[in-house]
Amino acid sequence: MGALLEAWGRIAAIAVKELRQLGRDRLTFGMVVGIPLLQILIFGYSINFDVRNIEAAVVDQARTSGSRALVRQLEATQVLHVTRQYGSPLELERAIDAGEVSVGIYVPPDFERRRLEDGRPAAQILVDGSEPTIEGVVRALAGAPQPLRAGASAFPARPIEVRTLYNPEKRTAVQIVPALIGVILNMTMVIFTAIAIVRERERGNLELLITTPVRSAELMAGKLLPYIGVGLIQTTLILLVGQWLFDVPVVGGVLDLYAAAALFIAATLMLGLLISTIAQTQFQAVQLSFFTMLPSILLSGFMFPFDGMPRAAQLIAQVLPLTHFVDLVRGVVLRGAPLASMPLPLLKLAAFFAIALVLAAVRFRKRLD
Amino acid sequence: MNDAIAIRARGLTRRFGHLTAVDRVDLDIPRAQIYGFLGPNGSGKSTTIRMLCGLLRPTSGSVSVLGTDVLREPEKLRRKLGYMTQKFSLWEDLTVGENLEFIARIYGIGREARGARIAARLEEYRLADRVKQRAGTMSGGQKQRLALAAATLHEPELLLLDEPTSAVDPQSRRDFWESLFQLVHRGTTILVSTHYMDEAERCHRLAILDTGRLAAEGTPQALAAAIDATVIEVEADDIEAARRALAAVAGLKSVAQLGTRLHALLERKIADPLGSVTHALRDLRTPARVELARPTLEDVFVAVTLEEAAAKRRPAA
Numbered sequence: 001m002g003a004l005l006e007a008w009g010r011i012a013a014i015a016v017k018e019l020r021q022l023g024r025d026r027l028t029f030g031m032v033v034g035i036p037l038l039q040i041l042i043f044g045y046s047i048n049f050d051v052r053n054i055e056a057a058v059v060d061q062a063r064t065s066g067s068r069a070l071v072r073q074l075e076a077t078q079v080l081h082v083t084r085q086y087g088s089p090l091e092l093e094r095a096i097d098a099g100e101v102s103v104g105i106y107v108p109p110d111f112e113r114r115r116l117e118d119g120r121p122a123a124q125i126l127v128d129g130s131e132p133t134i135e136g137v138v139r140a141l142a143g144a145p146q147p148l149r150a151g152a153s154a155f156p157a158r159p160i161e162v163r164t165l166y167n168p169e170k171r172t173a174v175q176i177v178p179a180l181i182g183v184i185l186n187m188t189m190v191i192f193t194a195i196a197i198v199r200e201r202e203r204g205n206l207e208l209l210i211t212t213p214v215r216s217a218e219l220m221a222g223k224l225l226p227y228i229g230v231g232l233i234q235t236t237l238i239l240l241v242g243q244w245l246f247d248v249p250v251v252g253g254v255l256d257l258y259a260a261a262a263l264f265i266a267a268t269l270m271l272g273l274l275i276s277t278i279a280q281t282q283f284q285a286v287q288l289s290f291f292t293m294l295p296s297i298l299l300s301g302f303m304f305p306f307d308g309m310p311r312a313a314q315l316i317a318q319v320l321p322l323t324h325f326v327d328l329v330r331g332v333v334l335r336g337a338p339l340a341s342m343p344l345p346l347l348k349l350a351a352f353f354a355i356a357l358v359l360a361a362v363r364f365r366k367r368l369d
Numbered sequence: 370m371n372d373a374i375a376i377r378a379r380g381l382t383r384r385f386g387h388l389t390a391v392d393r394v395d396l397d398i399p400r401a402q403i404y405g406f407l408g409p410n411g412s413g414k415s416t417t418i419r420m421l422c423g424l425l426r427p428t429s430g431s432v433s434v435l436g437t438d439v440l441r442e443p444e445k446l447r448r449k450l451g452y453m454t455q456k457f458s459l460w461e462d463l464t465v466g467e468n469l470e471f472i473a474r475i476y477g478i479g480r481e482a483r484g485a486r487i488a489a490r491l492e493e494y495r496l497a498d499r500v501k502q503r504a505g506t507m508s509g510g511q512k513q514r515l516a517l518a519a520a521t522l523h524e525p526e527l528l529l530l531d532e533p534t535s536a537v538d539p540q541s542r543r544d545f546w547e548s549l550f551q552l553v554h555r556g557t558t559i560l561v562s563t564h565y566m567d568e569a570e571r572c573h574r575l576a577i578l579d580t581g582r583l584a585a586e587g588t589p590q591a592l593a594a595a596i597d598a599t600v601i602e603v604e605a606d607d608i609e610a611a612r613r614a615l616a617a618v619a620g621l622k623s624v625a626q627l628g629t630r631l632h633a634l635l636e637r638k639i640a641d642p643l644g645s646v647t648h649a650l651r652d653l654r655t656p657a658r659v660e661l662a663r664p665t666l667e668d669v670f671v672a673v674t675l676e677e678a679a680a681k682r683r684p685a686a
Contacts (some may be wrong), residue, residue: 006477013474017463024462204458211422211452212475213444 010214014222018196022226028192036184036234037241043180044246054137056103057084059092062111070123071105079141080105092126102128174249177242178333179302181261182325184238185231186268186296192230193272194285196223197364202282216364220357224269231265232258251336259339260332263349264325270356271321277363296322324348375400375527375558376421380430383416390416392581393430398560398574403553405572406562407670413581414562415455418531421560422452435526448476451525455532457512461505465496465515468504469522476523490518494548510541517548521557528552530561534568546571566666575666577673580681584673589666596664598622598634598672599642603650605631605657611650618649623671632662634672 022028056074060067074080080103086092092104104126108114114122125141197219200206209219235258242248250257271292279285297303299313300322306314317323324345331337339346376398383391391413398404406414419425421432423443432439437446459468469490473483491497494514499507504515513533520528530549534542546568549559561572569575570589577585577592585592605611611631615624620636635642643659650657664672 009477010475013471017460017467017471020467021460021462203461204454204456205460207424207454208452208458209475210424211447211450212472213447213477214475215444 007215007218010218011222011225014214014219015225018223018226022230031188031191032230032234033237035188036237039184039187040177040180040238040241040245043176043183044242053081054079054103055083055101056080056105057086057092057095057101058082058105058107059086059089060105060107061088061109062107064112066115067107067111067123070107074105074125074141077141079137096126096128099128174246174334175330176302177238177246177248178329179300179326180242181235181238181329182264182300182322183297183302185234185261185265185325186322187293188234189227189231189265189268190272190275190289190292191286192227193223193269194275194279194289195272195282197273197276198279198282198285201280216361220273220360220364223273224266227269228262228265231269232261235261248333250333252332253338256339257329257332260325260328260346263346263353264321264328267321267349267353267356270353270360274356274360274363277360292320296320299323300326302326318348319352321349321352324352373399376432376434376560378421378430378432381417381420381427381432382429383413383420383425384428389581391420391427394578394581394583396576396583396586398558400558401553401556402573403549403559403561403571405569405575406560406578407564407566407569407575407666408562408578408584409564411580412578414578415531416581417578418452418529418560418562422446422450422529448523449526451520451523451528453516453520453528453530453533455535457504457516457536459504459512459516459519462503464501464503465491465507466500468515469519472519472522478523486522490522494518509536510538510544513537513541513545514548517545521552526556526558528557528559530559532562532564534563534565542568566670570666577670579674579677582677584677585669592669593664593666596669596672597637597676598664598668599637599639600662600664600668601633601635601642601646601659602662603631603633603646603657603659604629605650605653606655607653610653611657614649614653615646618645620645622675625667625671627667632665632668634668634675 022032058071060071071082075082082105084095084101086095089106092106095101096104106124106126108123111122114120197206200209239248239250239257243250272289275285275288275292279288295316299309299317300306300320301317302322306317306323309317327345328339328342328349331342332339374397376396378394378396381391381394381396382389394413394417406417408414416425420427421434421439423439423446426440434446435449437449439446460471463471466487469487470483473487478486488497491500494517496511496514496518499511504512507515513536517533520530534545537545542565549561553559561568563569572589574588575586575592576583585595587595603611603615608626608629608631612624612626615621615631615633618633618635620639620642622634622636624634625632633646635646639645643661647659650659
C-alpha cells in the first residue's frame with residue numbers, strides 16, 4: 001500500500017510537471033486549441049462529398065419521346081445539369097476531353113429498339129474518369145433500378161429515388177465532424193507523447209531522471225495522464241464547434257462518446273510513446289508520427305468507405321486505432337448506438353493499447369545503452 | 370565489505386563497438402572524501418561515472434557502491450545516490466522552485482519535510498531570491514548551484530559529479546568547491562571528474578585516467594612525490610629559443626610552458642639534470658635561470674600519460 005502510494009506520488013509529480021511545461025510552451029499549447037479549431041473549420045467547410053449539378057452534355061440521335069424522358073429523368077435527380085446539346089458522339093467526346101463538361105449522355109438512333117431487347121444497353125453515359133467522386137456518383141446513378149422496362153410506355157411519376165439513412169439531408173459535415181474528433185486527436189496526441197520522451201532525452205533531462213527512483217512505468221503513466229485530459233478537452237471543443245457551426249447533433253449518449261474517446265486517446269498516446277522509444281531526435285519522432293497519420297486518415301473509413309477498399313488496405317486499417325474509433329464514434333453520435341452494442345471495435349482499441357504498452361515498456365529501459 | 374570504502378570496482382571495462390572507453394579499471398574510493406577523476410576529454414571519466422550509478426552496463430567487471438551491487442539492485446541504490454550530469458539536466462522551462470519541488474516529490478520527500486528541505490537548499494546555495502525565476506534564464510554558476518541543490522535534496526550518501534564546473538566562471542568554481550567541502554564534512558562521499566589541475570589539487574585522492582586506463586592513483590601529494598621524472602624549471606627571455614635548445618638534452622621526456630617559464634621533465638636516471646640543462650642552454654643570448662622544481666600535478670599528469678602512451682607502443686607484455 002505504501003509502495004503504491006509512493007508510486008502514485010511520483011506519477012502525480014511527473015503529470016504536474018508535464019502540465020506546467022505544456023502551459024509554458026506556447027506553440028504546444030496552441031496545438032491543443034488551434035489545431036482542432038483550424039481542422040474543423042477546414043474540413044467542415046471545404047470537404048464536400050455531396051455531388052450536385054454536374055455539368056452534362058446530351059447527344060440525342062433517337063429524338064423520341066422516350067429518349068427525351070430519359071434525359072429529363074436524369075436531370076430530375078439534380079445530380080446532372082444538362083447545359084449543352086451536340087449532334088454527334090464525336091463532338092461529345094471532344095467536349096469532355098476539353099473539360100467543358102464532365103458527363104455526356106449519348107442516346108443512339110436505335111434507342112427504342114434497344115430498349116425492347118433485354119440485356120443491351122439502350123443509352124450510354126460517358127464520364128470523365130479523372131474525377132473519382134463524379135465517376136462514382138454517376139455510376140451509382142446508372143446502376144439505380146432502371147425504370148425503363150421493356151414495353152413500358154410511361155415512366156414512374158417520381159425519378160430514381162435514393163434513400164439515405166441516418167443523414168437524410170446527405171450533408172457531409174454530419175459524417176465528417178464526429179470522425180474528425182478521431183482524426184484531430186490522432187494528429188495531436190501521437191505527436192505530444194512521441195516528442196515527450198525524446199525531448200527529455202535530447203535536453204539531457206532523461207539522464208537525470210534515470211538516476212532517480214522513478215520507474216519506467218511511472219514515467220510513462222505520468223506522461224500519459226495529462227494528455228488524456230488534453231484530448232478530452234479537444235473532443236469537447238470539436239463537438240461544440242460541430243454543433244454550433246455545422247449543426248451536427250449528438251444522438252447517442254455523451255458519456256458513451258467520452259468513454260470511447262478516452263480509450264482512443266490512450267491508444268494513440270501509447271503509439272506516441274512507442275514512437276518516442278524508437279526515435280532518437282524530436283525530428284525523427286515527428287516524422288514517424290506523420291508516417292502513421294496518413295494511412296490513418298486514408299484507410300480508417302474517415303474519407304473513403306471502408307467496404308470499397310482492397311483487402312490489403314482493410315487489413316492495414318485494422319491495425320490503426322482510428323479505424324475502430326471512427327466505427328465507434330459514428331455509431332454513438334449518428335446512430336445513437338450504446339457503446340455496449342459495439343464490443344468488437346472497443347476490444348480492438350484496448351488490444352492496440354495493451355500491445356503498444358508492452359512494446360514501449362520493453363523498449364524503454366532505465367539505462368542509456 | 371569494508372565500511373570505509375564507498376565504491377569498489379574490479380576490472381571495470383566498457384566497450385562501444387571497437388572502442389574501449391574504460392579498460393580494466395580497479396577503484397577503491399573511501400567514504401567521506403572528495404575523490405577526483407582527472408583526465409582529458411575522452412579518457413573515460415564520464416563512462417566510468419555512468420557505470421558507477423547504473424546508467425551504463427559494464428562490458429565486464431564488477432562494481433559495488435555503498436555495499437550494493439549496482440548491476441543487481443540498481444533501484445535500491447537510487448535513493449542513496451546523487452548525480453549531477455555534465456550538461457545542465459534540470460528543466461529550463463520550469464522555475465527554480467518548481468524544479469526542486471519536482472525532484473523532492475520524485476524522491477518521495479513527504480509534504481512536511483519538503484518545504485523545509487527546499488528552503489534550506491535555497492538558502493544554502495543562495496537561490497532564495499530566484500525561486501520564481503525560470504532555470505533556463507540563469508547564469509552558468511546559478512544553474513550549477515541549482516543542480517547541486519537538486520542533487521543533494523534527498524541527502525544522498527554518495528554524490529557523483531561529472532565535470533560540474535565546466536561551464537562556470539572561476540569565482541563560482543571556488544564557491545562550488547567550498548560547498549563540496551561542507552558536504553564532505555557532513556559525511557557525504559563525493560566523486561568528481563575534472564580536467565582542471567587546480568580542482569584536482571583540492572581532492573583528497575585522485576585517479577588519473579588516460580584513454581580509458583587508470584594511469585595513476587593516490588593523494589595529490591603522493592602522486593607528486595612518486596613522479597618518475599625530474600622537473601627542471603627554466604626561465605628565459607627568448608622562451609622559444611630555450612625550448613629549441615632543450616630538445617638536445619639527453620633523457621628529456623617533455624617540455625611544457627607555464628607562463629614565462631618552461632617545465633622540462635627529465636628521466637630520473639640522468640645523473641646531473643641541472644648541469645645538462647644548463648649546458649644545453651649555454652648558447653642563449655641572455656642567460657637562462659635554471660633550477661630544480663617541485664613537481665606540480667600537471668607535471669605528474671604529463672609524466673603518467675607519457676608513460677601510458679609509451680606502454681601502448683610497446684608490444685603487450
